[in-house]
Amino acid sequence: MSDRKWVTEPDEYVCTLSEELQTMAEEELREDKHSRQTALASMREWIKQNPRIKNCRMDARFLLRFLRFKKFSVTLAQEALERYVLLRQTFGVAFNCLDITIPMMEDLTNRGYLFACPKRDSKGRRVIVARPGVFDLEEFTQGDMCRIHGIVYETLMEDEENQIRGFVHFADGQGVGFSYLTLFTIKEAVRIVKNGEVSK
Incomplete structure (x- = not known):
């Protein structure tokens, strides 16, 4: 399944956030460089292995939407992403x-x-x-x-x-x-x- 083509391919995240936003993200969302890299890798691997997701964006900015929404709980972010994809498929x-x-x-x-x-x-x-x-x-x-x-x-x-x-x-x-x-x-x-x- 790793040879599938995605809407957008995985990319390397480059942080352009202001110091204020980086501090807010760390204090309120548990986001730092390490948690971001680890969580993005986990999300991408999970997407590749998930048979319910036929296609999806794999770029960091998109996946971070769900990780930040769920305060970097990877399991909850995965659930949120799957529900989002299924909603878009239902009302395609x-x-x-x-x-x-x-x-x-x-x-x-x-x-x-x-x-x-x-x-x-x-x-x-x-x-x-x-x-x-x-x-x-x-x-x-x-x-x-x-x-x-x-x-x-x-x-x-x-x-x-x-x-x-x-x-x-x-x-x-x-x-x-x-x-x-x-x-x-x-x-x-x-x-x-x-x-x-x-x-x-």
Whole structure:
């Protein structure tokens, strides 16, 4: 299985974090040079041996998302990554085309459905604002909703500072009604909440 081709190949991590972020990562996430190297090697070997993962990014920045989220518990990071991959496989039509220039995505962005504020909060975290009331059920589908969330979060999670500092979420519920409950089946909603949370 070691000869498989991956979305991105393993690379050597080069730390470009500020001293403040390195200190925060060490104190809050148990991350240092040794734990990072060891954990990345373990994650990559586990991915290669995992039959449920058909393809995956192997670059350090991507894998560190899960290690930092689980404070460098390799077992928990592996579980989180597997659930993330399975979610993307389940809703592949939406998650495999994360292009902000798609007209429907531009429309949702212009309406202010989901966006990150340009400035960080007092702790340096990005603030993500959701306005579900502007999501018109007559115009958009559940696939559109998955796709715009994928675009926003995948973009933000590429930034290592966001991986370390985390996010603050704010939702404006104005305009949301019972009809929104029909957008996803109960099974789909549970799967999204259970598996989608692992990458944020």
